[in-house]
Amino acid sequence: MPPLVSLSGVAKTFANGLKALDGIDLDIARGEFLSLLGPSGCGKSTALRIIAGLTPPTAGTVAWSDAPDGDHRGEIGFVFQEPTLMPWADVAGNVGLPLRLRGQSRREAWPRIEESLERVGLREFAHAYPGELSGGMSMRVSIARALSLRPKLLLMDEPFAALDEITRFRLNDDLLRLHRELGCTVVFVTHSVFESVYLSHRIAVMTPRPGRIAATLAVDPAQRRDEAFRSSAQYASLCGKASRALADASGPGRPS
Amino acid sequence: MRRAGPGRDRAQARDARLRVALPLVVCIAGLLAWEAYVRLAAVPPYILPAPTLIAATLVTDRHILLASWLVTLETALLGLGLAVLGGVALAVALSLSRIVEYAVYPLAVALQVTPVVAVAPLLLIYLPESVAVLACAFVVAFFPILSNTMLGLQSVDRNLLELFALYGQPVGRSTAAARFRARAKALWHLRRPAALPSFLAGLRIAGGLSLIGAVVAEMAAGSAGASSGLAYRIIESQYRLNIPRLFAALVLLITTGILIYLLTSAVSHRLLRRWHPSALTPER
């Protein structure tokens, strides 16, 4: 099966001359859970924004296998590191924003809003305001918003980096469940080796400045991800491998 | 620290009562001291009238004072209303078009730094007096609304704008009309609500300023004019050495200022209470 999206030779040099990405070749397979792992500042967010079409690459191409030059923005859900909710709108209003921007009335959007909230377990909070929610709940709302257009591709930019560990573990499990239920493709940016191994089918390890893909690591997709996996020897060895790949990518002499 | 349950409610209620009671006590104590001083030192009313005499003047001169009060109040509120309309409309225009922003904003700043007192005589030459007074109230109230609204319109979370670019912007090669529509959409869905708190902060400032503008213009018009606002009454009372009436008019002016402040604060609180930190009751 052809990949959902493939990046070839993607590079990005910012107007100030900073070369953030150089020669990224990456095929994103349908239905896979792919992590981009790298130290901060290595261009992970930039890569994600290029995939989303929010910023054009300065070289190379991003090709979707179906309708190569169509508009794919409706098929993308984007989750930022911060929940980025509109404080003036209630949870339902936030989740429905993509639908509203696509021209639907709140009533037309309502079934989808409820469905999305149901998926993240926040149905009773439809009328709460973001100021009343905890960090973990806000992030769930943010994920529900990204799901409201039923995207084929979910792009997540270090979504759980600001959460405490207990909340992060719970959201990791919820994300895996959503991925199973929806069968969507996920590209997940993280700087945590452990998180990337726990979640992914494939890990792309990036080098810093300019960002390149130094290595990719596979984790058996059939592997059950649960507490037992987290404490297994297999998990530990995968984490060790990923850590070494990350250290190699960052280069021997580089200060981190 | 958060204290839970009825204990906190009670503490809050006591806090609220104190916040009303304390200024009242201070105010009454001040008035009593004033009254006592005037009586004990036998100060003549044309130097310093006692609070009771001012109150009595408010009652006896109520017809004149009420008519003047209505004139000033109308000027201030109308000036404020026009400033809101003009300030918001211009802020929106500026945020929709960079060209308009570059062209107009410096002029608005120049208008802001020009002291009204200096402009009022000119306005009085070119405009009929009632219009000139209104124009003054408008001019001083206009800028805080404009600058605060602009600030608010620009204060949208960058990530929200990205999200908007992902879902709300026109597809492919976009025409100027489509780009304008996208901007208008972002204005409505993101910038308008994001701007509300700063707009309301501007409104609270502008409310007080519109009254000051009206008073300054009435003073500049002075005895020459036929107008009859409170500031005019103050000048007239000064000429006639009717100091109790001067104080009575001053009391009315202060009351008006407080009323406008309470009104704009209430509007602000009502619009923001569900979500903005400024309107949520502080919990200590």
Ligand SMILES: Nc1ncnc2c1ncn2[C@@H]1O[C@H](COP(=O)(O)OP(=O)(O)O)[C@@H](O)[C@H]1O
């Ligand atoms: N708009 C921009 N203009 C100039 N430099 C930028 C811009 N955005 C990001 N950068 C730089 O590009 C590099 C990569 O950024 P980013 O993709 O955000 O990294 P990461 O998400 O991996 O932390 C950083 O050094 C950052 O400072």
Ligand SMILES: [Mg+2]
């Ligand atoms: Mg980043």
